[in-house]
Amino acid sequence: MSVTRRPRPRASLTALALCTAVTMAGLAAPVQASASAFAAAPAATRQLRDASGVTPIADQAELDAALAANPRVVVMFHATWCGACKQIAPKYAQFAAAYGTIKFLSVDVDDAEDVALKYDISSMPTFVTIRDGKQMDRFSGANPDRLEEKLKALA
Template sequence: MRRSLQHFVRRVVRCRTVRAHAAVHIPKYANPVYPPPPPPPNIEVPINRESNKSIIMVQLITDAADLATKLTDAKEKLVIIDFFAKWCGPCKLMAPFIEELANEYPDVVMLKVDVDECEEAAIEYNIQSMPTFVFLKSKTEVVRFSGANKDKLKENLLKFK
């Protein structure tokens, strides 16, 4: 009888210990605080060669004085000003394409003006609809158009570059 009681006690203690460990043990990948494990050393990770290129961002204009400074700094380069609004659907559609063009043509200065935040610049350039693209060369307007027309944007960029 004594042996079976000891056996019973061991079994209960062992079960409780296992349950306690099971309740406390959380896989470390289930917790978002831990980063995923590194790949095994024998697997080659492809290297993105394009990541070595410098990324040229489209410059966001905050006020009319900032716009004047950027235009002065651009000198003889082609400047494309994108007049947009955060709530404008076609503007959101064009944003990734403008980023691509800025990276593809680093010699072209790309500026973005939020018409709601920088009303002075929108009034100065007589912006009636969004998106409106104004092309400037030596601070002189060469062409402008409104609408989300990717082909026309690239065509004018290549024409006046």
């Protein structure tokens, strides 16, 4: 199954990130959008997601740093427009809370194309397990049972 990447305007992505950050923080009040609020949104979203146990990766340098700091890592490659990715994301966050010895990362293939190309991602979601910097396993599809099986093998 091949994946078609759709170009998206960056302003709408930033607005989405801001709305996501506000919603995740439990602040459902209307937000007055400003240029400074849009600029701060990605960092705020990253902090909130990291607090939930899943760390978003923006580029290869961030991934390299995460791999160097953590011996056991699972990476979920996803896209904001991917329905199956949205379906498994809550379960992925639950696994992040349950498996404390494993670092959970997420890579948006549209935002971090360099990472997606390095790992030859052609369908989403794709999960890659890494131990001591070496890829152990990978699979595609929103299958929580299979993901848990791979996590148990990695732990």
